[in-house]
Amino acid sequence: MPRVLSIIFIVLYVYIILSSITVVLLENRNPVKSLSWILVLILLPGLGLIFYIALGQNYRKKKFVDKKTIQHLTDRPVASFDISKLDTSLMDNNQLNLINMLYRNSGAVGYAFNKVEILSDGVSTFDSFFEAIENAKDHIHIEFFIFADDEISNRMRELLIRKAKSGVRVRMIYDYWGSLRLSMSAKFIKSLKDAGVYVHPFLPLRLRLGRSKINYRNHRKIVVVDGKVGFTGGINVADRYFKGNYLGVWRDTVVRIEGAAIHGLQMQFLLDWHFVEKKLITAEKYFPAPEKFGQNLIQIVSSGPDTDWEAIMQGIASAIMSATKYVYIHSPYFIPNELVLGCVQMAALSGVDVRLMIPKRSDSRFTDASTSSYMGQIMEAGVKVLRYKEGFLHSKAIVIDDFISIVGSCNMDERSFNQNFEVNAFIYENTAALQLRNLFIRDMEKCEMLTLDEWNNRKNWQKLKESCARLFSPLQ
Structure with a gap:
């Protein structure tokens, strides 16, 4: 038997x-x-x-948010810009093709006449967050991958509690797995709810294995205040961005936006809110008529396992191929798919000044090894590789030809391209691009240049470790 x-x-x-x-x-x-x-x-x-x-499991074809819900929200914003009426003298054909592609692959409309500010350190970023939240009159929408339950997150918690008690509607989304890792306590969450803050986790862990979607995380970072001021970028709510940890102080990039593009950030937050609370919010007060600022265009591009296309990845690849002068890339990890790797190599081989800045050491030894395995291929094509050594470079920012700026939550790896819920701002203007370029050049002073000879002469055991890590990198 x-x-x-x-x-x-x-x-x-x-x-x-x-x-x-x-x-x-x-x-x-x-x-x-x-x-x-x-x-x-x-x-x-x-x-x-x-x-x-x-x-x-592949959930790309199993929609998390149905198209009818998306349509209800996309019908609401009044600030979307008709791309066909864009002054084409401001852009070349490659840039116009990029804008049209992002509209077609993700519905990312263009928003004109915005005010853009680039924030590049933890102190200025959190000061700007707190100032905007302090001035809120109607609502605060806040969404992060990580709330670390430390000094800065408790300062934000206390401010959100105070604003909720004063009558401001506060909605907060946190990624269940991202915040759980850093032990955001039940007491932390309860204090917010008791004060009237509406709090929801994104994809909490399910005990039934077949229903678990633990591999699909909400990596987005969004703050919207009164539908007038908004932020997105790579930063989380944690002390390490100004106090540091075992890696040193974390260097990140965030963009503060006023103007029509806030409607794009607001729409994405409300879609995520519908997912976590099953309640669709479309009231006009969340999409007030925007002020007009500079001559520019912004697309708020989201992607994730619920979208038809890997929109941000496609946008990054297309933007790189549009370059004629330079491409400067900040990324904490560089584990590209074949498309992005090929675009980076082809841009460098065509004579474009391509520079990749990565941390000398990241928060994951496995991803460090995977990243290292790509360095030879891109350096042979002419890419300059810089390793940031004063802390941990966590910034996800790309600047191209003094005109295209890409800032958001998306890393240059398969997880961000295909599995995480991400959001990036694609900004078309000279002013923001020059700010990002100057920040990149400033950061170069804190880097060491990796040479092809140095890479080729590393020890055999290191090469084997990197190759093994790269073999399993598609599973990350």
Whole structure:
């Protein structure tokens, strides 16, 4: 009898594994990712299947937010700009193609006449956050991957509580897994709710494994105050951005926006709010008529496992290929897919000054090894690689040809391109681009240049470690 049960178990297990491999193949993903998951399923009996159920399923075609809901909100903003009426003398054809592509792949309308401020350190960023929140009269919408339950997050908590008690409607979204890692306590959350702050986690952990979507995290960072002032970028709510930790002070980039583009940030927050609370908010007061500022255009581009296209990734690739002079990239991780890697290489080979700034050491040894495995390929194409050594470079910012600026939450890796919910601002104007370029040049003084000889002469065990990490990077 035990032998019969063993045979039944083996047959059932083989059937489940073969079924899972069939599902992976039928999804028609990137062949490297598909092969990686097949290897995990075969080489890690039992455990590989658990990993796949928890982390490997493709939800891109299983919509988190239905199109009818999106339509209700996209009908509301009145500040969207008709791209066909854009003064084409301000841009070349490649830049216009980028704008049109982002509109078609994600519905990212263009918003004109905005005021843009680039914030590049924790002190100025949180001062700006607190000033905007302090001046709120009607509502505060706030969404972050991480609230760390430390000094700065408690200062924000106390301010949100005070504003809620004064009659301002405060809504807050935090990523369940991101904030759980840094132990945001139940007491922290309860104090907000008791004061009248509306708080919801994004995709909380489910005990039923088949329903778990732990691999899909809300990595967005959005603050909107009264529908008039907004922020997005790479920063989280944590002391490390001005006090530092074992990596030193974290360097990040945030963009503060006034004007029509706030409608784009507001719409994204309200879509996320509908997802966490199942309540659709479309009141006109959340989309007030915007003031007009400078001559510019901004697209608020979101992407995630619920979108048809990897919109931000496609936008970054297209922007890089539009460059004729330079591309300066800040990224804490560089684990690109083949498309982005090819665009970076082709831009450098065509004579464009491509510079990639990454941290000398990040918060993940695995991603450090994966990132390092790409350095030879891009340096051989002519890319200049700079390693930031005064703290941890956490900034996700790209500036191109003194005109295109890309700032947001999206890293240059597969997780951000395909699995996380992300948001980036694509900004078309000279002023913001020059600010970002100057910040990049300033940051170069805190970097060391990686040379091709240095990379080629590293130890064999290091090369092997990097190659192994790269092999499994599609699963991150």
